[in-house]
Amino acid sequence: MERSQIISAFAALGEILEALAKDQPRPLTCTEAEWEALQQLIEREQHHNGWFTPDAIKMAFQEIAPWLSNVQLNNWLATYSYAEVPKTIALILPGNLPLVGFHDFLCVLCAGHKALVKLSSEDARLLPALAKLLVLFEPELQARIEFVVGKLSGFTAVIATGSNNSMLHFKQYFEAYPCLLRGHRTSVAILDGTETSVELEALGQDIFQYFGRGCRNVTQLLIAHDYDLNRFFEAIIPYADVIHHKKYGNNYDYNKAIHLMNQVPILDNNFVLLKESSELHSPLGMLHYHRYQSREEVLDFIKAQQQVIQCVVGHGYLPFGLAQCPKLTDYADGIDTMQFLGNFATCLS
Numbered sequence: 001m002e003r004s005q006i007i008s009a010f011a012a013l014g015e016i017l018e019a020l021a022k023d024q025p026r027p028l029t030c031t032e033a034e035w036e037a038l039q040q041l042i043e044r045e046q047h048h049n050g051w052f053t054p055d056a057i058k059m060a061f062q063e064i065a066p067w068l069s070n071v072q073l074n075n076w077l078a079t080y081s082y083a084e085v086p087k088t089i090a091l092i093l094p095g096n097l098p099l100v101g102f103h104d105f106l107c108v109l110c111a112g113h114k115a116l117v118k119l120s121s122e123d124a125r126l127l128p129a130l131a132k133l134l135v136l137f138e139p140e141l142q143a144r145i146e147f148v149v150g151k152l153s154g155f156t157a158v159i160a161t162g163s164n165n166s167m168l169h170f171k172q173y174f175e176a177y178p179c180l181l182r183g184h185r186t187s188v189a190i191l192d193g194t195e196t197s198v199e200l201e202a203l204g205q206d207i208f209q210y211f212g213r214g215c216r217n218v219t220q221l222l223i224a225h226d227y228d229l230n231r232f233f234e235a236i237i238p239y240a241d242v243i244h245h246k247k248y249g250n251n252y253d254y255n256k257a258i259h260l261m262n263q264v265p266i267l268d269n270n271f272v273l274l275k276e277s278s279e280l281h282s283p284l285g286m287l288h289y290h291r292y293q294s295r296e297e298v299l300d301f302i303k304a305q306q307q308v309i310q311c312v313v314g315h316g317y318l319p320f321g322l323a324q325c326p327k328l329t330d331y332a333d334g335i336d337t338m339q340f341l342g343n344f345a346t347c348l349s
């Protein structure tokens with residue numbers, strides 16, 4: 001099977017994802033029955049996982065679709081090897097966001113290997129539906145994609161993402177195999193006081209997109225020692241509707257009650273809580289913040305926490321509003337997945 005066949009199939013899928021994300025007419029590559037099935041999937045998924053609202057799923061489609069064009073895929077893959085003899089790569093995917101493991105799935109297939117996929121119960125329907133379309137576009141992919149419910153077996157290497165506790169288990173269980181393991185990370189934003197209201201509103205996207213459940217969501221604000229937090233609160237008002245989502249609202253209410261009962265000082269704007277703390281990870285419905293005195297202090301903090309920081313947003317770093325918009329070359333944890341998979345290739349494409 002040639003890499004060009006795989007690229008063509010993903011490019012056709014990209015057209016469909018873009019149309020679904022933007023509520024555009026059905027592409028000709030998709031039948032009316034297939035189109036209706038995808039729309040129903042988007043609408044019904046929230047019944048299985050309350051976090052996966054139709055808007056959240058379409059947002060995921062919108063992020064993935066730009067990757068899946070012939071030009072983008074060919075440019076990305078130009079310097080990576082392609083396996084002459086496919087190996088079976090086990091994928092253990094998380095389920096905190098819709099299709100959060102799609103990039104790993106894409107990498108394995110584009111590297112010329114077979115994907116042996118173990119899905120999270122929280123996201124068990126979206127990727128199989130897209131894989132079904134890929135097989136329709138390129139039937140030879142049928143032999144390259146397998147979803148497993150029980151025990152994984154017959155694989156050459158493992159790519160797994162999960163909690164830090166899961167990583168300890170994975171390291172022991174897969175110690176005999178080449179592994180790419182990713183634990184729990186989060187993201188931070190740096191506010192120096194020169195941000196515009198537009199930039200601060202965009203920061204709200206980095207915080208609240210997917211209800212703040214992703215490793216690329218900002219959970220810690222590093223703010224200048226004299227920073228006025230009222231500017232931040234005013235700018236994120238457009239995201240106030242997040243409180244009406246039942247599961248998010250429950251988290252907000254719970255954390256508010258716990259902190260009030262324990263008399264822990266918090267700031268509250270009725271849809272997100274702010275707590276002064278240097279801890280990176282904050283509970284859902286809450287942000288941590290701490291004040292810095294100098295740029296050197298910021299650099300030292302980021303360096304000390306680099307093993308658990310996924311993204312840094314702010315002037316001189318990732319622009320505000322783009323934390324959840326990774327490019328094809330933005331590999332999780334900064335580890336090049338394609339390079340890892342290239343270790344099992346025997347020839348160049």
